[in-house]
Amino acid sequence: MEKFSRNMRISAISKMLTENPNKVINLNTFTEKFNAAKSTVSEDILVIKDTLSRLNLGRVETVAGAAGGVKYVCGISEEDRREFAEQLCTILREEDRIIPGNYIYMTDIMYNPEIISKAGLILATAFNDRVVDYIVTVETKGIPLAYEVAKMLGVQLVIVRRDNKVTEGTTVSINYVTGSSKRIQTMSLSRKALKSGSSCIFIDDFMKAGGTALGIVNMLKEFDSKLVGIGVMIEDVETPKKLIEDYISIVKFKGVSEEGIAVVSPSK
Amino acid sequence: MEKFSRNMRISAISKMLTENPNKVINLNTFTEKFNAAKSTVSEDILVIKDTLSRLNLGRVETVAGAAGGVKYVCGISEEDRREFAEQLCTILREEDRIIPGNYIYMTDIMYNPEIISKAGLILATAFNDRVVDYIVTVETKGIPLAYEVAKMLGVQLVIVRRDNKVTEGTTVSINYVTGSSKRIQTMSLSRKALKSGSSCIFIDDFMKAGGTALGIVNMLKEFDSKLVGIGVMIEDVETPKKLIEDYISIVKFKGVSEEGIAVVSPSK
Numbered sequence: 399m400e401k402f403s404r405n406m407r408i409s410a411i412s413k414m415l416t417e418n419p420n421k422v423i424n425l426n427t428f429t430e431k432f433n434a435a436k437s438t439v440s441e442d443i444l445v446i447k448d449t450l451s452r453l454n455l456g457r458v459e460t461v462a463g464a465a466g467g468v469k470y471v472c473g474i475s476e477e478d479r480r481e482f483a484e485q486l487c488t489i490l491r492e493e494d495r496i497i498p499g500n501y502i503y504m505t506d507i508m509y510n511p512e513i514i515s516k517a518g519l520i521l522a523t524a525f526n527d528r529v530v531d532y533i534v535t536v537e538t539k540g541i542p543l544a545y546e547v548a549k550m551l552g553v554q555l556v557i558v559r560r561d562n563k564v565t566e567g568t569t570v571s572i573n574y575v576t577g578s579s580k581r582i583q584t585m586s587l588s589r590k591a592l593k594s595g596s597s598c599i600f601i602d603d604f605m606k607a608g609g610t611a612l613g614i615v616n617m618l619k620e621f622d623s624k625l626v627g628i629g630v631m632i633e634d635v636e637t638p639k640k641l642i643e644d645y646i647s648i649v650k651f652k653g654v655s656e657e658g659i660a661v662v663s664p665s666k
Numbered sequence: 667m668e669k670f671s672r673n674m675r676i677s678a679i680s681k682m683l684t685e686n687p688n689k690v691i692n693l694n695t696f697t698e699k700f701n702a703a704k705s706t707v708s709e710d711i712l713v714i715k716d717t718l719s720r721l722n723l724g725r726v727e728t729v730a731g732a733a734g735g736v737k738y739v740c741g742i743s744e745e746d747r748r749e750f751a752e753q754l755c756t757i758l759r760e761e762d763r764i765i766p767g768n769y770i771y772m773t774d775i776m777y778n779p780e781i782i783s784k785a786g787l788i789l790a791t792a793f794n795d796r797v798v799d800y801i802v803t804v805e806t807k808g809i810p811l812a813y814e815v816a817k818m819l820g821v822q823l824v825i826v827r828r829d830n831k832v833t834e835g836t837t838v839s840i841n842y843v844t845g846s847s848k849r850i851q852t853m854s855l856s857r858k859a860l861k862s863g864s865s866c867i868f869i870d871d872f873m874k875a876g877g878t879a880l881g882i883v884n885m886l887k888e889f890d891s892k893l894v895g896i897g898v899m900i901e902d903v904e905t906p907k908k909l910i911e912d913y914i915s916i917v918k919f920k921g922v923s924e925e926g927i928a929v930v931s932p933s934k
Contacts, residue, residue: 406716409718410721413718445677449674453699505859509816509822511820515685541809554774557777557806559806
């Protein structure tokens with residue numbers, strides 16, 4: 399059977415761990431794949447552990463017991479987080495981003511995998527220490543970001559819809575009032591989507607008064623589940639958050655300048 | 667300045683390449699990060715190149731010129747692709763998946779990052795050799811899958827919506843007829859979403875007669891752009907594809923058995 403050098407095993411294990419965040423991989427997977435002893439693979443993993451911690455690229459955790467093994471937990475340095483938020487602000491300040499109604503056009507940003515994977519890493523890192531069963535979002539613009547956070551935390555994504563679809567089976571629909579424009583909207587979720595008694599984190603692209611987040615809290619009550627965190631890409635600080643208090647954001651939006659440029663700054 | 671061993675550099679470079687599919691990374695990024703000579707980093711990359719190719723985990727390509735460097739191109743072995751398709755079939759055959767109207771409930775599958783990252787890898791690998799500017803999908807269920815394919819190919823995701831949103835600016839709306847139920851539906855896309863003259867791949871969760879795909883072809887014409895490929899998770903082979911011919915799928919769906927179980931098999 400084929401043998402691999404330490405270098406090669408380290409390269410492959412680094413890749414496999416990176417691709418499976420928060421998933422426990424049994425050491426046997428590696429010993430079988432590389433035809434190597436457990437002690438050898440353990441030494442490989444020590445090198446990877448050390449590398450990630452020295453370069454601030456997340457960490458590798460050892461999980462004891464029969465179902466044990468190692469798992470990669472994502473992470474980002476404070477410096478990289480800050481640099482990303484600054485870059486995002488520069489993009490948001492581009493001249494043609496303000497569209498009629500003083501909205502900021504950010505669809506291209508929310509659908510750019512390079513940006514969204516970094517933003518997802520930042521939000522996932524912030525929630526790394528909480529016990530989470532699901533990442534919840536409302537369609538449509540926040541879906542890629544919520545998916546990235548779910549992937550990084552190794553949990554299922556749940557998407558609340560604005561309409562009812564026959565392909566969803568039995569659904570629960572609730573009405574909620576948007577906090578800023580006071581309009582009544584409907585959101586619905588398949589009965590099969592959530593197990594009762596779950597802990598969820600709500601991820602979205604933009605937060606104004608927090609009406610949607612409050613709608614999610616009420617929706618989760620219908621599933622005997624609770625919200626344990628909220629993370630958004632951009633929060634509008636011009637609109638007071640009367641409806642929701644505890645959340646994190648990457649960028650703060652303070653309206654549009656007289657020159658028609660978005661006024662933004664990194665959060666914290 | 668800190669020095670890193672070959673093992674550590676290989677671990678970190680493997681991780682960085684894996685996290686940035688199809689993005690050219692200049693060797694200077696690595697020489698600066700690790701305080702190492704270009705020749706040293708080149709040797710590290712040769713080890714990674716060799717590892718990925720021996721284990722069938724994609725490949726590392728060298729891009730010459732001033733803007734040159736190395737990039738990771740995703741890939742999956744035929745064996746792993748087949749194994750994944752078989753596993754997906756097993757999940758689709760679960761007893762409670764058939765819901766009223768003989769629809770197959772697959773929302774949980776389409777929002778499961780572990781499944782979707784593998785499915786995205788399979789579809790991206792199939793389109794690796796084409797020049798692609800955008801991955802296009804129609805909201806909602808196919809978004810995570812389309813996002814994964816976009817990320818793997820290193821391009822922007824475009825999501826066509828079923829409604830008009832004020833936050834999208836000027837939009838183009840077209841009507842199209844669904845191929846199976848012959849209903850008229852509307853889809854709309856922001857003028858800012860696509861550059862004219864682009865080549866796009868359409869990704870979706872499920873394909874029946876191909877009406878939505880044909881709608882996308884017509885939508886792209888409005889942007890002087892063209893469809894160069896179609897990839898879906900599941901295709902319904904009971905409904906003849908009158909509207910569209912060239913596409914790939916992971917699983918074939920042949921209706922529901924008398925016992926109320928989905929009849930499915932891996933494609934190809």
